[in-house]
Amino acid sequence: MFLSVALLILIQSAPVVPVTVTSRSPGVEVHEFSDAELSCEFRTETDKNPRIEWKKIDKDVSFVYYDGSFVGSFQGRAEIKGATVRLRRVTQTDAGKYRCEVSAPQDTVTLGETNVTLTVLVPPHTPSCDVPSSALTGSLVQLRCRDRHSIPAAVYTWYKDNSALPILQANATYTINENTGVLTFQKVSRADTGQYHCEARNGVGPGKSCLGTRMQIDDLNVAAVVSGVVLLALLLFLCAFGGFYAHRHGLFSRHRGRSFWIPQCHGAAHISSQNLHRTEHTQNSGYSHPPKEPQDFKHTQSFML
Template structure:
């Protein structure tokens, strides 16, 4: 009897552990199109058959594993062992933060959870390169290189004539940002002519390069620019002189708000003067024939044939 009481007291003195949920790997990184394991381990106080749920926290929270089965796009490519989920052929759509929830209604603490972040790594793609085909000496020129798909973001190396350009070089005529892929020449010279291409790499897969493009640097033709400016000035002067000459000799005149040109021809002048005289006579004469209306006609005499 005394032994039984002592055993009961011993059992009651043992600390009771409520439901607990943990993960061996809270952060998971895998290559695209490979498999990923989302670890979730739990212990319960009394409940031997707890309810397990997996959710994905994106813009909204969506179910992954619910009521004993996978839902949505996870149905055909996921399996669960205990509470740990195996995902096959992961893509960028699978990247994000997942939450494992274990519900034990019989325990003093009924709910436990843990979070697992999945990051899907993507090797570099062939970068897009923007290289001008020509430029003038003394001008500022930018060459751009960008890969928008690689995860983690790629770093960039520029090559001139298949030789890597150092990122930092004393007295260099250019600056290069390896993280943005921008190669800037503050003032280009003929020595900067050559074939340029860019390489992107992020340590996930093999580096990728764009096709080389020839950039030609030409000297500014000062003589041609000066000649062109002088030619434009001469043409403007000629136009100004022509307009002044036309105004002085009456080629531009105003008649009732309209401008017209009167040719200097004797025959035309004679005809125009006759027309003007005839118009003035019509306007100043006090007589005009009234129109005849059909109802104004009256028979003045009747006769028979």
């Protein structure tokens, strides 16, 4: 009797092994257009046929493998063995976090999961380079180099006349940020004239360089600047003097008078008040013009207000 009770207690106190899910490679890095393996291994307590699901965790959660088949863009280019998934010819759109979920309804703990992060490596592309063609001595000049496609992010090396510019050099007149690709001259001199290009590298593939561009540094022409300022001042003085002279001699004044429109047989004639005054003086002097036919009337003089 005592032996039976002890055996029962031993059985009830035996540890329960719930469903467990792990991955041999929680972080996977592969080159673009190569295959990627997303490892998922599980162990159940009693359930011999658990349900396996794969999901991609972005801003939204989407299924990769569900109800025994692949979903969406993974159809036809993925396969599963056990719970491990193999993706063929991955691209940047495949990069991200994936979750393997194993459900065992017959176990004490019915659900287990593990995450796998996929990083798709992209070699450098030809960077875009911004090199000014000219600058004046003593000015601040920045040269820029950028590759927006490489993964991981590229580091940059600048070249002058096909010779690499050291990042750290005593008494250098420039600074280089190899992470942002910016080459800065606080005060350029004529000695900085030359052909510049940069190279992008990230350790995934061969480095890529942009085409070289010549930057010419010239001294500031002080005599030309002074001459330009003097010429501009002279032109402004002449314009002001001409306006004052014209106004002083009445070139901007206007004759004042009123205009009238007198209907005629075939239209309307425009007669100014000065013409009317001129007609009144003529009548007072006893002289009258010969009559004119309406069609012979011509407008000879008019002053508008």
